[in-house]
Amino acid sequence: MKHHEVIVIGAGVAGIYQIKRLADLGVDATVLEAGGDLGGTWQWNRYPGARFDSESYTYGYSFSRELLDEWHWKERFSGQPENLRYLSHVADKFGLRRHMQFNCRVEAAHYDDAQNLWRLRTVDGRTGEGRALTCRFLILTLGLLSIPTLPRLEGMASFKGQSFHTFDWPHEPVEMAGKRVAVIGTGATGIQVIGEIADKVGELTVFQRRPNWSAPLNNGPISDAEMADIRRRYDEIFATCARTPGGFEHEPDRRGFHEATREERLALWDRLYDEPGFGIWLANFREIFTDEAANAEFSEYIADRIRRRVKDPKVAEKLIPRDHGFGVQRVPLETRYFEAYNRSNVQLVDISETPIVCVTETGLRTTERDHEFDIIVYATGFDAITGAFDRIDIQGVGGEKLVTKWRTTISTFLGMMIHGFPNMLMPAGPQSGSASTNYPRGIETGVNWCTDLLEYMSARGYTRAEATAGAEKRWTDHVTTLYAMMLMRKAKSWFTGYNSNVAGHEQGTVRYLVYNGGAPKYVNTINAVAAKGYEGVVLSADRGLAPTGSQPTAVA
Ligand code: NA7
Numbered sequence: 001m002k003h004h005e006v007i008v009i010g011a012g013v014a015g016i017y018q019i020k021r022l023a024d025l026g027v028d029a030t031v032l033e034a035g036g037d038l039g040g041t042w043q044w045n046r047y048p049g050a051r052f053d054s055e056s057y058t059y060g061y062s063f064s065r066e067l068l069d070e071w072h073w074k075e076r077f078s079g080q081p082e083n084l085r086y087l088s089h090v091a092d093k094f095g096l097r098r099h100m101q102f103n104c105r106v107e108a109a110h111y112d113d114a115q116n117l118w119r120l121r122t123v124d125g126r127t128g129e130g131r132a133l134t135c136r137f138l139i140l141t142l143g144l145l146s147i148p149t150l151p152r153l154e155g156m157a158s159f160k161g162q163s164f165h166t167f168d169w170p171h172e173p174v175e176m177a178g179k180r181v182a183v184i185g186t187g188a189t190g191i192q193v194i195g196e197i198a199d200k201v202g203e204l205t206v207f208q209r210r211p212n213w214s215a216p217l218n219n220g221p222i223s224d225a226e227m228a229d230i231r232r233r234y235d236e237i238f239a240t241c242a243r244t245p246g247g248f249e250h251e252p253d254r255r256g257f258h259e260a261t262r263e264e265r266l267a268l269w270d271r272l273y274d275e276p277g278f279g280i281w282l283a284n285f286r287e288i289f290t291d292e293a294a295n296a297e298f299s300e301y302i303a304d305r306i307r308r309r310v311k312d313p314k315v316a317e318k319l320i321p322r323d324h325g326f327g328v329q330r331v332p333l334e335t336r337y338f339e340a341y342n343r344s345n346v347q348l349v350d351i352s353e354t355p356i357v358c359v360t361e362t363g364l365r366t367t368e369r370d371h372e373f374d375i376i377v378y379a380t381g382f383d384a385i386t387g388a389f390d391r392i393d394i395q396g397v398g399g400e401k402l403v404t405k406w407r408t409t410i411s412t413f414l415g416m417m418i419h420g421f422p423n424m425l426m427p428a429g430p431q432s433g434s435a436s437t438n439y440p441r442g443i444e445t446g447v448n449w450c451t452d453l454l455e456y457m458s459a460r461g462y463t464r465a466e467a468t469a470g471a472e473k474r475w476t477d478h479v480t481t482l483y484a485m486m487l488m489r490k491a492k493s494w495f496t497g498y499n500s501n502v503a504g505h506e507q508g509t510v511r512y513l514v515y516n517g518g519a520p521k522y523v524n525t526i527n528a529v530a531a532k533g534y535e536g537v538v539l540s541a542d543r544g545l546a547p548t549g550s551q552p553t554a555v556a
Pocket residue numbers: 145150151152184185186187188189190207208209210330351379380381382494500501
């Protein structure tokens with residue numbers, strides 16, 4: 001049985017940075033990755049149009065000046081192939097691949113209280129003893145959106161053409177020219193795919209259950225001169241990201257919505273609509289997120305924009321969401337999305353009116369009629385945030401199953417630790433600062449905090465860290481309270497734990513999965529916890545033995 005001091009599960013954006021920190025410290029650590037290579041999201045999502053909605057230069061890692069100086073982001077919102085090249089470059093540059101094991105899916109992780117270690121079982125080609133690994137610390141960097149979910153439709157296996165979830169888009173090129181293509185789903189992914197392929201396929205039929213509010217990405221190239229300027233400004237750029245709630249360059253407009261005149265509001269919105277990125281969402285008036293009237297007025301502004309871009313008024317009305325306001329779900333950014341519906345080869349099927357009944361050998365049957373296709377693309381989303389945790393049999397003290405603990409209520413301490421699951425860390429876990437922010441900015445924060453905790457423990461001879469039940473309750477209550485202030489609590493989206501394809505998550509009962517206090521508050525809170533000797537975490541040494549020169553104490 002192989003033992004490591006630390007095992008990291010997942011070699012995506014978070015796992016790569018986590019192993020870099022551990023390797024720098026000389027810790028005996030390894031990354032276990034289910035996929036055949038590193039990159040996580042950017043390894044899997046190869047669908048046409050897959051790209052950042054974050055400015056590329058705010059998505060890259062900030063930890064190495066040399067890396068920042070040598071990498072040239074070619075587009076303001078870089079596409080999947082380039083993003084994967086970047087992550088691969090990072091791994092190669094810092095010699096991280098030698099710490100990674102691919103095609104290595106972990107099926108179980110059980111905490112052994114007597115030995116104070118984690119026992120892992122993998123389901124790769126290994127047999128017998130080789131499948132079992134142990135570690136002192138388990139770090140879960142599983143990804144927020146790494147478990148794709150398919151509709152539960154009869155006949156899916158009988159379809160004779162090609163069909164796949166966008167997450168499992170084939171590695172080899174998919175011939176689309178002249179083909180009849182169906183896309184089911186109009187979330188951030190569907191909206192990217194549809195905009196990209198509308199003019200490349202024979203016929204495109206979009207099956208929309210609920211429309212999403214979306215706004216232009218306004219992508220463009222980054223010239224050598226611009227990149228040189230960005231490099232000069234990196235410190236400033238990251239400082240801006242650190243002080244904004246979303247971890248982006250986009251800062252909320254500090255004027256009060258109700259104090260600004262209608263003309264001032266329109267001037268802001270006209271400007272933001274034409275600017276690149278999430279400004280339209282995050283540089284808007286803050287009341288958009290909390291005030292029904294402000295949100296309704298802005299939503300109507302965006303609805304008018306849709307009406308201006310979509311020629312057929314009936315189609316335009318179908319593309320305007322009615323069940324939620326702008327920005328209370330994750331806002332997809334689009335490129336030529338609305339214009340796609342002006343094309344004669346693109347058709348919108350409103351499946352809230354005529355639901356899909358089943359998949360046939362030749363296509364899709366709705367309550368209205370049969371549609372024939374060569375390719376069916378399922379852009380139907382993910383078992384978000386907790387899905388990847390649920391798929392590993394994680395058992396803590398006394399064999400308590402995490403999936404059971406979280407069945408009714410998600411509860412964590414700072415989104416990074418769980419009571420009853422000692423030495424298990426989640427740099428970007430549920431209720432952490434990552435999910436609702438520019439992901440890599442949140443990840444660096446989380447990884448640094450977890451790594452600092454390990455260093456703190458090592459320096460003092462502690463070998464066991466467990467969040468107290470009280471600290472976990474206080475954090476979870478805090479996360480819940482923050483939801484109460486946000487209009488997003490009313491929307492059925494992955495931010496609230498809704499997924500029609502996952503048993504138990506289809507009701508729309510709110511699950512408190514993301515921290516909504518903003519990046520600066522999150523960072524201040526977790527830093528304060530660390531500064532107080534990890535208040536809320538019980539630190540101890542194995543079997544109660546105090547390390548020399550330091551008295552392990554429960555820090556309440
Ligand atoms: P999302 O945002 O969860 O969107 C999934 C879409 O698929 C959404 O339009 C759903 O409609 C639709 N859907 C899901 N299941 C079905 C079934 N069974 N039938 C019809 N339509 C369905 O996932 P994405 O992949 O687009 O985006 C995820 C994140 O990736 C995104 O937020 C970015 O951060 C990156 P619904 O709204 O549920 O009616």
